[in-house]
Amino acid sequence: MTAVIDDVLPQGEEKTKRVRAMFDAIAPRYEFVNHLLTFGLDRRWRRRAVRDLRLPAGSVILDVASGTGDFSREVTTQGLRAVATDLSRGMLEASKDTVAKVQADASLLPFVTGGFDGVTCGYALRNFTDLQGTFNEMARVLRPGGRLSILEVAEPEKGLWRFGFDLWFRRIVPVLGGLLSDREAYRYLPRSTAYLPAREELRAMLVEAGFSGVNHRLILGGLSQQFLATRSA
Numbered sequence: 001m002t003a004v005i006d007d008v009l010p011q012g013e014e015k016t017k018r019v020r021a022m023f024d025a026i027a028p029r030y031e032f033v034n035h036l037l038t039f040g041l042d043r044r045w046r047r048r049a050v051r052d053l054r055l056p057a058g059s060v061i062l063d064v065a066s067g068t069g070d071f072s073r074e075v076t077t078q079g080l081r082a083v084a085t086d087l088s089r090g091m092l093e094a095s096k097d098t099v100a101k102v103q104a105d106a107s108l109l110p111f112v113t114g115g116f117d118g119v120t121c122g123y124a125l126r127n128f129t130d131l132q133g134t135f136n137e138m139a140r141v142l143r144p145g146g147r148l149s150i151l152e153v154a155e156p157e158k159g160l161w162r163f164g165f166d167l168w169f170r171r172i173v174p175v176l177g178g179l180l181s182d183r184e185a186y187r188y189l190p191r192s193t194a195y196l197p198a199r200e201e202l203r204a205m206l207v208e209a210g211f212s213g214v215n216h217r218l219i220l221g222g223l224s225q226q227f228l229a230t231r232s233a
């Protein structure tokens, strides 16, 4: 496997290129390692995130930055219809799902305006190069009243959760991830949180993109976070 991200976090097109190469490289073992490193808790968080869309059976959901399909699979399990899109061909190919898959950059989605009832996006915000452009595209492809559910990592602010987070995410994950998959990729993972704007900034960006009723909640002591929002009419 290749080392694709070095010490200085890349920006702009360089970031897009390296992020794509990194996910292509880790794709074959991504799900196995991911579920191991999160003790499978991410499955439960996705289940709730899809339920929170509160959309009727048969609604069509675009899973943005779908990776190997963890979110799309949950969408289908809950009786909704999923379309998966991701920048990395390797991640899409590693997915065993039969849902429609489209390789694309999330900031330039090749879908018609207002064509989806819902959008999901799991643990990808910090990987996007153009975050505002991506939120704009999520809003564009949603019909008015359509629902958005986003999951992302968070950093507990203090106390035991903070201590545990630093130990696990910053010290153990890079070593375990390196042993099980790609050393450079799992060194990058904890450092990539530096790309993530603060919660209030993210909320403002969603409003700017055309979302209303933006709701934020922290999950499990602040280890993860969820944004829920509705496409304004």
Ligand SMILES: C[S@@+](CC[C@H](N)C(=O)[O-])C[C@H]1O[C@@H](n2cnc3c(N)ncnc32)[C@H](O)[C@@H]1O
Pocket (backbone or CB within 6 Å): 016, 019, 020, 023, 064, 065, 066, 067, 068, 069, 070, 071, 085, 086, 087, 088, 091, 104, 105, 106, 107, 121, 122, 123, 124, 127, 128, 129
């Ligand atoms: C940490 S993985 C999460 C995958 C999946 N959503 C999940 O919950 O397991 C992040 C994903 O974002 C994708 N990604 C990164 N930058 C992207 C972009 N600009 N457009 C679309 N997908 C992107 C990566 O290829 C990768 O599959």
